[in-house]
Amino acid sequence: MSSDLMPFDKYKLYIVMELLIAVSSVVGNVMVVWAVHINRSLRDTTFCFIVSLALADIAVGALVIPLAITISIGLQTHFYSCLLSACTVLVLTQSSILALLAIAIDRYLRVKIPMSYKRVVTARRAGIAVLLSWLVSIVVGLIPMGWNNHKIPPDDGKPSNNTVTCRFETVIRMDYMVYFNFFGWVLPPLVLMLGIYAEIFYMIHKQLNKKVMSSHSDPRRYFGKELKLAKSLALVLFLFAVSWLPLHILNCITLFCPGCKPHDSLIYVAILLSHANSAVNPIVYAFRINKFRTAFRKIWQQYILCHDPVGRLPQKGSQRSHCRETRLQEHDNDDDDV
Numbered sequence: 001m002s003s004d005l006m007p008f009d010k011y012k013l014y015i016v017m018e019l020l021i022a023v024s025s026v027v028g029n030v031m032v033v034w035a036v037h038i039n040r041s042l043r044d045t046t047f048c049f050i051v052s053l054a055l056a057d058i059a060v061g062a063l064v065i066p067l068a069i070t071i072s073i074g075l076q077t078h079f080y081s082c083l084l085s086a087c088t089v090l091v092l093t094q095s096s097i098l099a100l101l102a103i104a105i106d107r108y109l110r111v112k113i114p115m116s117y118k119r120v121v122t123a124r125r126a127g128i129a130v131l132l133s134w135l136v137s138i139v140v141g142l143i144p145m146g147w148n149n150h151k152i153p154p155d156d157g158k159p160s161n162n163t164v165t166c167r168f169e170t171v172i173r174m175d176y177m178v179y180f181n182f183f184g185w186v187l188p189p190l191v192l193m194l195g196i197y198a199e200i201f202y203m204i205h206k207q208l209n210k211k212v213m214s215s216h217s218d219p220r221r222y223f224g225k226e227l228k229l230a231k232s233l234a235l236v237l238f239l240f241a242v243s244w245l246p247l248h249i250l251n252c253i254t255l256f257c258p259g260c261k262p263h264d265s266l267i268y269v270a271i272l273l274s275h276a277n278s279a280v281n282p283i284v285y286a287f288r289i290n291k292f293r294t295a296f297r298k299i300w301q302q303y304i305l306c307h308d309p310v311g312r313l314p315q316k317g318s319q320r321s322h323c324r325e326t327r328l329q330e331h332d333n334d335d336d337d338v
Contacts, residue, residue, distance in 0.1 A: 014072065014268055018065050021275050025061030028282030029054040035295030042291055045126040046106050046229075050285075052130045053099040056092045057278035064089050065275055072268075075166045079150055082166035089168075091141030093244070093274075094185060098133035100237055101189045104196040107230055111203050114222070140185050147176050174255040182248045190241055197234045204230065232288035236281055243277035246270040 032054040036042045067085045106126075110117050149171055150162075164170050204227045208220055247270040250262050285292040301307045 010265065011072070014272070015069060017272055018069050018275065021272070021279050022061040022065040024279035025057050025065070025275075028279055029057045029061070031296055031299060032282050032285060032292070033058075034299055035292055038298065039291060039295040042295065045121050045123065046103060046110075046233075048123070048126045048130060049099050049102045049106060052133065053096055053103070053281065056095045056099065057281060059092050060275060060278040064092060068271065068275070071166050071168065076163055077166045079162040079164050079171060080145075082164060083144060083148055083150075083171040085166070086168050086172050087141050087144055089141075090144070090172075090181065091137050094137035094140050095134055096240065097186060097189050098137060099130075100240060101193055102129050102133060103233055104193045104200075104237070107226070107233060108196050108200055111200050111207075111223070111226055111230075140181070143180070144172050144176055147173060147180075149173055169254070174251060177248075177251045178255045182251065186244070186248060190237075193237055197230065197237065200230050201227070201234075229289065232284060235288065236284055239280050239284070240277055243273050243280075247274050 033051055036047050036051050067088065071082075071085070106121060109121055113120060204223050207223045208227070210219075247267075250267060250270055253260055253262060282292075286296055287293070
């Protein structure tokens with residue numbers, strides 16, 4: 001949107017907010033990927049899907065938000081260049097939804113079949129699931145390259161002018177956004193995930209109410225940890241829905257009530273809300289998941305403040321042995337700390 005369509009002060013505020021969200025999204029999600037890299041206890045299948053989600057959010061901060069700012073100034077560009085920029089947003093949004101769905105299914109299997117979970121959900125299968133989710137996202141997001149608002153010029157011998165003022169609604173058809181994207185690929189996965197998490201909470205509470213079960217040494221502790229992690233990941237899903245549904249609802253209003261055009265300021269608030277979702281997940285992980293909080297603290301102290309980690313400096317035999325035992329004990333407790 002050009003600045004003549006938005007009061008200059010509001011336009012500056014929009015740009016500042018977008019830049020803050022972009023920096024927060026990139027830094028926070030790079031920390032997530034970094035944390036998984038340095039912490040072996042974070043390298044299970046669930047966190048594999050979380051990394052996929054973080055990579056999509058990094059791309060939102062590094063690529064989508066700069067494109068959104070460029071679009072907001074009313075850049076004159078070729079139709080298909082603008083269309084490709086809009087499709088990039090759709091691909092990344094869809095990849096986030098499918099990553100959240102994969103996380104929900106993964107946690108469901110961990111609670112439903114705890115004894116055979118590691119045999120069924122292998123690293124190879126998780127990798128294939130991530131790859132398939134990105135391939136599906138690319139296909140769904142690039143469909144507007146053939147289903148768009150481009151008008152074929154009459155064959156009158158004059159050269160066609162494909163230059164447009166690049167705005168999302170200029171190139172993307174609202175029937176695609178509502179019928180295909182929202183009703184087909186956004187709403188059904190969200191409803192399915194809602195049902196999956198409801199079933200997860202039901203199964204966990206059912207198991208916690210049992211006196212004895214399975215061969216786990218402490219089943220109540222096991223399912224208690226699963227409940228805590230499921231709550232954290234359900235919060236991530238809730239924040240995603242709250243962030244993206246307003247924009248999709250505005251798209252529905254635009255399609256079904258052409259005379260009820262939402263105010264531009266409302267549209268841009270919805271856009272900011274959708275982009276902000278990419279920055280909130282690392283905050284949720286830091287406050288809700290101990291493994292991430294510990295890894296973030298280690299990154300800050302060891303790699304940013306350059307403090308020497310315990311055991312790096314020369315030590316006497318007994319002191320070195322004590323530190324080694326401490327680190328081994330911490331590693332043994334990694335799986336208990338969510």
